[in-house]
Amino acid sequence: MGLNVAIIGAGVSGLACASELTRHGHRVVVFEKSRGAGGRAPTRWLDRESSPPLGFDHGTQYFHVRSSAFRQVIEQAVSYGVVSPWEGRVVNLSYGQKTPVQDDETRWVGTPGMASLGKFLALELNVQYDTRVTGLVRDSDQFRLTVQSGANSGTHSAESPSELPELFDWVVSAIPCEQVSELFAEFHPPLAKEASKVKSSVNWTCMLSFDQAIPVDFDGALVYDSPLGWICRDSSKPGRAPGERWLLQATSDWSQAHVQLPADKASEMLIDVFRNVLGLSVTPERAVSHRWLYALPETPLDCGYYLDRKAKIAACGDWLSKARVEDAYLSGQSLASEIKSS
Ligand SMILES: Cc1cc2nc3c(=O)[nH]c(=O)nc-3n(C[C@H](O)[C@H](O)[C@H](O)COP(=O)(O)OP(=O)(O)OC[C@H]3O[C@@H](n4cnc5c(N)ncnc54)[C@H](O)[C@@H]3O)c2cc1C
Numbered sequence: 001m002g003l004n005v006a007i008i009g010a011g012v013s014g015l016a017c018a019s020e021l022t023r024h025g026h027r028v029v030v031f032e033k034s035r036g037a038g039g040r041a042p043t044r045w046l047d048r049e050s051s052p053p054l055g056f057d058h059g060t061q062y063f064h065v066r067s068s069a070f071r072q073v074i075e076q077a078v079s080y081g082v083v084s085p086w087e088g089r090v091v092n093l094s095y096g097q098k099t100p101v102q103d104d105e106t107r108w109v110g111t112p113g114m115a116s117l118g119k120f121l122a123l124e125l126n127v128q129y130d131t132r133v134t135g136l137v138r139d140s141d142q143f144r145l146t147v148q149s150g151a152n153s154g155t156h157s158a159e160s161p162s163e164l165p166e167l168f169d170w171v172v173s174a175i176p177c178e179q180v181s182e183l184f185a186e187f188h189p190p191l192a193k194e195a196s197k198v199k200s201s202v203n204w205t206c207m208l209s210f211d212q213a214i215p216v217d218f219d220g221a222l223v224y225d226s227p228l229g230w231i232c233r234d235s236s237k238p239g240r241a242p243g244e245r246w247l248l249q250a251t252s253d254w255s256q257a258h259v260q261l262p263a264d265k266a267s268e269m270l271i272d273v274f275r276n277v278l279g280l281s282v283t284p285e286r287a288v289s290h291r292w293l294y295a296l297p298e299t300p301l302d303c304g305y306y307l308d309r310k311a312k313i314a315a316c317g318d319w320l321s322k323a324r325v326e327d328a329y330l331s332g333q334s335l336a337s338e339i340k341s342s
Contacts (some may be wrong), residue, residue, distance in 0.1 A: 004146055006168040006337070008133045008183070011039025012325050013316040014174030015121035016073075016332030017339075022125060024340050029166070030125055031147060032180060033132035038118020040295070041110070041325055045287055046207060052241030056207040056234050057114040058290050061220075062086055063325035072325045073121070074108060082116035083108055084238040088219030093277060098218070111239030117325075134161040136187045141312070142167040151152035170339055174332060176200055176294040177319035188313050194306055198319045201252035202259050206270040207234075208284040210244040216278060226238045227254035227273050234308045245300035246284075247326070248274055249288060252295070263289040296323040305335035309342050 003026045007014045010032035018028045036042065041060040047053060064076050077083035086109045091102045110116035128147075135146035145168070148161040173180050173191065180195035219236035223229055229251040234241050248270050250258075258266060266289040275281055297319040305317040316335040321327035 001337070002140075003169045003202055004167065005029075005170045005172060006031065006133075006143065006166075007172045008173055009039065009174035009317070010037040010118065010122060010127050010129075011317070011328065012041060012118065012121065013318065013321075013328040013332035014039075014172070015118065015125065015127075016329045017172055017174060017316050017336045018125050018127075018332075020333050020336030021120060021339065022300040024336075026340070027169075028114060028126060030122075030127040031131045031133050031145065032127055032129050035129050036115060036118065037122035037127060037129075038115045040292070041114050041117055043110070043113030043115035044207065046209075046286065052243040052244065053111050053210055054207075054243075054286065056245060056247055057109065057208055057237070058205050058247065059292070060325055061115055061230065061232055061249075062109050064105050065108055067330060070329050073329070077117065077120045079119060082120045084111045084112060085109075086237045088233065088236045089217065090222070091218045093223045093226075093231075096279060098221075103223065109237050109238060111237075112241070127280075133183065135183075136171060137163065139167055142169055142310075143171050143185070144168075145171075170314065172335065172339070173306075173313075173315040174317050175339065176317065178294050178298055180315060180317075180319075184313075188311060190308065191306055191313060191315055194301070195315070195319065197303060198297045198299060200294035200319075201296050201298050202255040203252060204250040204255040204258065204261075204266050204270065204289055205292065206248040206250075206267050206287060206289045208248065208274075208275075209286045210246070210282065211285050213244050214246065214278070214280065216280075221277075223277055226277055227251060228270065228277060231274065231277065246274070250265040255291070255295075258337040259291070259293075261293065266291070279340045287320065289308070305331050305338065307335065307338050307342075314339060 044058040177195040177198040184192040219233040230249040235245040244285040267287040321331040
């Protein structure tokens with residue numbers, strides 16, 4: 001008989017786990033607090049109605065495909081037209097010195113934005129969007145979840161979490177480590193304790209649009225000796241709307257040191273650094289900064305997943321593998337295989 005599984009989080013790891021379990025006949029419900037799938041591999045639309053529409057990959061910039069399991073799913077996504085290689089020119093930049101990045105691995109991106117990958121992985125899955133899991137309750141040897149729906153659409157107040165009538169045999173956490181520690185602190189302390197071993201870095205990201213092309217002969221740069229760690233001509237990625245859009249990512253040190261900055265101030269400071277890095281006096285038409293409080297796990301456990309067979313509680317995600325899309329995917333998929341076999 002199939003299992004009833006609740007998965008918390010529709011990022012890449014949760015979706016991979018859900019898809020593998022569903023494929024084997026289990027009944028899976030994925031709960032996602034935001035309005036879309038993909039987690040930290042999203043697309044941020046500053047303005048969908050403008051011409052051209054203003055969209056940015058403001059989390060994951062690109063991903064690699066190294067394993068055959070991930071290759072299989074990415075090949076399907078390519079055939080659906082939702083993932084493509086990005087052939088941007090990527091360089092190292094240090095004190096104005098530019099050297100090409102010696103790396104012939106393909107960089108893959110979602111098209112027309114990174115969020116297409118999550119949307120594709122969520123196809124045919126039962127994902128309850130806009131539903132934040134706020135607690136878990138044991139009911140004999142099964143679980144009930146307490147959720148708060150409509151937090152993003154305002155249909156329920158933040159003070160009114162409700163208990164779902166549904167019972168689940170297994171609960172899978174597929175959320176960042178800090179959120180695991182909080183959610184499972186009382187319900188399953190061993191998992192909370194594992195998660196508390198890992199800390200995520202902060203990341204300030206700044207999205208810029210320009211009314212004319214910036215005259216540099218590269219599309220992405222790993223920046224050294226600077227508050228910026230990565231800059232990218234986001235509009236150079238395949239399937240994007242025309243226009244000139246750049247994405248700046250600050251280093252984790254700079255982001256941590258400026259964690260409390262208001263977003264407008266972060267934009268101002270990062271644009272100044274961008275000018276210095278390029279040696280050009282560029283002025284964006286539009287600038288918006290986003291702070292990722294839990295960007296990347298700094299010292300992921302690299303054990304693949306967490307599984308407590310007796311308690312029927314499990315976890316997947318990058319904090320248990322490596323801070324990359326492919327590793328998050330493999331974490332979810334391999335956890336599903338373990339749950340199936342138990
Ligand atoms: C700025 C940035 C740049 C990056 N760049 C790259 C890159 O270039 N290449 C690369 O390979 N990787 C990159 N990464 C890392 C990559 O995005 C992650 O490793 C991967 O997406 C993690 O997937 P996940 O499923 O483990 O977690 P997440 O993607 O974080 O998914 C967790 C999901 O759970 C949801 N959630 C959380 N709490 C609850 C709750 N209580 N109830 C319901 N839902 C909940 C969240 O909304 C989210 O959708 C980057 C990440 C960031 C932030």
